[in-house]
Amino acid sequence: MTALTPVLAGTRILVTAQRRADELAGALIRRGAEVTIAPALGVVSHIDEETLLRRTREILADGVDTVVVTTGIGFRGWMDACEAAGVYDELLAALREVRLVARGPKARGALQGHGLAADWVAESETSAEIVEFLLAEGVDGTRIAVQHHGAGDPHLEKMLIDGGATIVPLEVYRWGPPGDPVAVTETAQQVAAGVYDAVMFTSAPAASAWLAELERQGASEVVRDQASSGRLLLAAVGPVTADPLVNAGMRTVYPDRSRMGALVRLVILTLGDEAHSVHTPSGVLHVRASAATLDHDVLPLSPNGLAILRCLARRPGEVVSRDRLLEVLPGDSADPHTAEVAVARLRESLSSHGSLVRTVIKRGYVLQTSA
Numbered sequence: 213m214t215a216l217t218p219v220l221a222g223t224r225i226l227v228t229a230q231r232r233a234d235e236l237a238g239a240l241i242r243r244g245a246e247v248t249i250a251p252a253l254g255v256v257s258h259i260d261e262e263t264l265l266r267r268t269r270e271i272l273a274d275g276v277d278t279v280v281v282t283t284g285i286g287f288r289g290w291m292d293a294c295e296a297a298g299v300y301d302e303l304l305a306a307l308r309e310v311r312l313v314a315r316g317p318k319a320r321g322a323l324q325g326h327g328l329a330a331d332w333v334a335e336s337e338t339s340a341e342i343v344e345f346l347l348a349e350g351v352d353g354t355r356i357a358v359q360h361h362g363a364g365d366p367h368l369e370k371m372l373i374d375g376g377a378t379i380v381p382l383e384v385y386r387w388g389p390p391g392d393p394v395a396v397t398e399t400a401q402q403v404a405a406g407v408y409d410a411v412m413f414t415s416a417p418a419a420s421a422w423l424a425e426l427e428r429q430g431a432s433e434v435v436r437d438q439a440s441s442g443r444l445l446l447a448a449v450g451p452v453t454a455d456p457l458v459n460a461g462m463r464t465v466y467p468d469r470s471r472m473g474a475l476v477r478l479v480i481l482t483l484g485d486e487a488h489s490v491h492t493p494s495g496v497l498h499v500r501a502s503a504a505t506l507d508h509d510v511l512p513l514s515p516n517g518l519a520i521l522r523c524l525a526r527r528p529g530e531v532v533s534r535d536r537l538l539e540v541l542p543g544d545s546a547d548p549h550t551a552e553v554a555v556a557r558l559r560e561s562l563s564s565h566g567s568l569v570r571t572v573i574k575r576g577y578v579l580q581t582s583a
Contacts, residue, residue: 218244219484222503222510224407226399228252228422229414230391231285232472236412239476243484244508248408250395252421255285256388264290265297267357267380272302276380277354279307280342280368281330282315284322286359289384291326304328315342316452317470337452337470339368352376359384387417396425403444404431409501410445410479413453414472420456432460439463444501445482449475490528491582494565499525506565516541517558520551524569524579533576 221244227233230251237247268290271279281287294300307328314320314330316337323330334341346356351372357380358369369379390396400422403411413419426432438444439462446462448454450470457464465482467474490497495507499522504511513521523540524532537551555569555577562568570578 216242218508219480220245221508222498222500222505223409223483224248224501225479226250226403226408226411228411228418230255230418231414236414236472236476239473240479243480245483248399250392250399251390252396252418252425253415254388254391256386260383261293264293264382264384265299267382268294268297268299268303271357271380272299272306275306275355276310276357278311278313278346278351278356280313280315280356280358281319281323282339282359284318286382286384287319287322288325290359290382293384313342313346315339316450337450343368343371346372346377347375350375354378355380357382387421390421396422397429400425400429400431403438404429404434406438406443407501408444409483410447412475412479413446413448413457414475415449416453416456419448419453423456423460423462436461445479447475447479447482490525490579492528492568492580493582494568497521497525497568497579511561511565513561514557516554517561520554520558521579524577528579529581531572531576531578537577 220240223245225240225245225247227236227247227249228251229236229249230253233249233251237249240247291300291303294303304326311331312323312328314323314333316334320330320333332345334345353376355378356372358372359382369381373379399408402408404426411422413422423432426435435444439446446457446464448457448464448466449472450466452470454464454466465478467478492506498505499518502518504513504518504521519540519542520537523537534548534551537555538545538548541550541554559567559569568580570580572578
């Protein structure tokens with residue numbers, strides 16, 4: 213098997229998801245990234261399984277006209293609970309006889325996983341689109357079972373009830389506090405400090421919880437500036453997940469298709485894009501949050517060396533003064549000699565890669581670029 217090109221070598225990525233986090237991390241690690249998993253929310257399963265099964269039996273006894281499936285994980289959890297209770301086969305037979313409405317492709321996929329076909333899918337993955345569709349069809353006098361997503365959706369129920377429907381709510385799981393709140397706090401602080409190259413999101417509630425943590429730390433503006441400048445990549449699985457971030461003024465990207473695989477590909481392509489690199493006589497240079505790579509090989513740089521190289525890489529081929537380099541070095545030294553020493557040590561670290569940093573007498577230093 214051919215080894216994958218380590219295009220993400222030297223990058224640090226934060227995954228805020230709980231579900232499928234290991235799968236996301238594994239795909240990024242195989243491309244050379246260092247990944248931290250710190251779920252911004254936890255999932256509390258089967259909050260009231262007795263009520264869930266009672267309402268399932270109501271559906272079997274009294275029937276429903278429509279079943280709304282809002283999440284894949286919720287539908288699968290419902291099926292698992294019913295299988296354990298011995299009513300799975302009966303429920304599956306009943307679901308084949310009613311209209312099935314799915315909130316997006318993941319909900320549709322969960323239905324397909326149990327041999328069922330969605331009659332209609334809200335491609336926008338929003339409850340508003342489901343409400344619009346059902347009300348246009350007419351719901352007066354109908355019974356509708358709604359499998360809720362983790363945050364609940366009272367608006368969806370109210371609109372359908374106002375339209376004359378009777379609702380059978382099915383709560384399978386709910387978002388809860390993060391399993392490791394210290395990790396959420398620490399990683400948020402590290403993002404603000406510039407330690408990460410990207411943060412990934414797979415649910416809108418988790419994105420909102422992460423933003424709330426930034427707000428508690430007074431770090432929202434710093435992270436907003438990082439995202440706006442392109443210094444930090446905020447990547448969401450789809451537009452619904454991205455909404456809280458976008459509404460907070462955070463520049464956020466998401467793939468055309470709301471899939472985990474598409475999200476991973478987007479992050480790999482964006483962070484590995486040569487548009488964000490510098491072509492030097494010795495190879496392609498990427499300066500990451502906590503490392504720099506040359507043709508995807510991590511360079512052995514000190515924090516001072518990385519700070520100097522990052523400053524030079526922002527203006528490749530242009531002269532950068534000693535005073536400007538002094539400003540980006542840790543500490544508060546005002547001695548120009550400090551910058552000279554840092555550049556000398558950087559050159560020493562890069563000595564096996566040729567002369568990447570050139571001195572311009574009495575003016576400063578230049579990062580060499582290839583023609």
